[in-house]
Amino acid sequence: MKIHEYQAKEVLARYGVAVPRGRVASTPEEARAIAESLGGRVVVKAQVHAGGRGKAGGIRLADTPTQAEEHARALIGSRLGTPQAPQGVPVHKVLIEEALAIAQEYYLGITLDRAKQRDVVMVSALGGMDIEQVAEEHPEAIVKVWIEPWQGLMPYQARQALYDAGIAREAVPTATRFLLALYKAYAGSDASLAEINPFVLTADGQCLAADAKLNIDDNALFRHPEFSTYKEESEEDPIEAEAHRRGIQYVRLGGDIGIIGNGAGLVMSTLDEVSRAGGRPANFLDIGGGAKADLVRNALEIVLMDPNVKGVLFNVFGGITRGDEVAKGILEGIRSLEVKVPIVIRLAGTRAEEGLALLQGTELIPAVTMQEAARKIVEVTC
């Protein structure tokens, strides 16, 4: 789960990570009031998940509360097109923060190193840039330290990484405390990524998180009730949000062929096969293992919420999922949802024959293999 910058800073502050003074606003009037209470110059920052928002005009400096209000008015309710999301993401809130007197910009990151199966801390003196670009052009400028799983980040490791990365020597003691607090926040909130970029050293010697990115492991949300209020705002696509409310794994992809299958790997391969056949998948939808008719009906309803969908392909290889349950779900869906688009169905494995028998005499188009199913759905939708 991705959370917004202002939420990340709320979490980090609870663990003692130093963040600039500021508050979030949903209206221009609120933005003005916050700027007034902060005093002096402020930054108005659009709260969106896409990176590269600075270049897209999502971060604006305001000298007066009136200016802060104007910036907030321009941003709230607009769509911000960034390099990572060219079609634009809606801005609902802005963060109003004190403007910092920046002396140096550094980079701090903590994430999982999958290959080493442990967390890695990354420190670089080249802050403020895209870290992947730094990794490509100046790999030597990123210092990495791996964390022992049962031990956690030790103070000496933090110190060593900061000195090695070339952080201003006089700032290292403060930066060490900052990095240890950041690690505590990462571990304590079951994060999959904690990134401070830029990590700022101010003219008066403070270390602060000018920006903050915190991604939370979805699997760990059960033990973090404090994040439940963030969940709602983490969804940007309304169909994805509805699917997740119903407990369905759905990702919208932008094409016009709806895809429903069981198992992530099989669904991914189905997307690949449809693309090979010349079609454009509208979505990824995994009904998971052992799905009952009701879930299958729900899945069909979700896929059809996308107005671009011109046809639906079901690809189910039954292991613990039963073909007859899937067929019942599809029939219920057709009855209750007034389906107007063609449906191709490929059923194999457990109780596939019983399932196909149930579907006889309907307008559904059967297919024996995944390849044939992909070809047929592309034929009937183009």
Added chain:
Amino acid sequence: MAVLIDKNTRVLVQGITGREGAFHTRQMLEYGTQIVAGVTPGKGGQEVLGVPVFDTVRQAVEATGADASVIFVPAPFAADAVLEAADAGVRLVVCITEGIPVQDMVKTVALVRQKGVRLIGANCPGIITAGQCKIGILPGGIFTPGPVGLVSRSGTLTYEIVDLLTKAGLGQSTCIGIGGDPVLGSTFVDLLPLFEEDPDTQAVVLVGEIGGSDEEIAAEYIRTMHKPVIGFISGRTAPPGKRMGHAGAIISGRTGTPQAKVDALRSAGVPVADALYEIPTLVKHALGSQI
């Protein structure tokens, strides 16, 4: 024996009294797996399908000599269940549970590796040695004994490929679903050496997907193998930054792209199928050209 399990493997089921645990215990028994014990804390002394239930894994191992464990325990308690099994002295733990927090797995995997216990999963369909023993939730009916080993990050995709192999007259030795999480007890490179050494395996199918770099790491090892490996990568059309169901299946930044995986495998001499139906042909070719 084939890879890791055979007809002599003595299996205990953690979470045997739960709905999933009981259902799959029946399926495994029907396949011929020796299920010797079950464990559910507080339900020791009961029986499930004639299998004795114990309160702790240690009691179950002491009483029955179980040497492998399969876990159907809910996600919040699953890491603890893996560690309990490892501590009780079983040599193989297969964790089916989906949705375990990554930090739990980082700690658990580090510890089981240190103890020398083999962990498969989590979030995996399990392992099967065709015609001998099935541990997990794989549908037994599609497997048939033969010379092809398989190791895969995906469950249903495994079934699809095994079905294609069986229909093409290509039986299987051992098939392992390693799971779809970012941190796994066993990765491709942990398991390929077992297939390389296994006298019952003559060729290996490796089924990867987007995310991480396990396929690239495996490619380096495959260069040193004598047995042929055939590859397949799913998610070739998946967009970056979108998690495709599996917690591990996400292209983040410039890592985990399908093309990097296909390229790495091909440069190690691995034929990579572009579509599933090509796999049996590539396997036949590899087996034919072997001797």
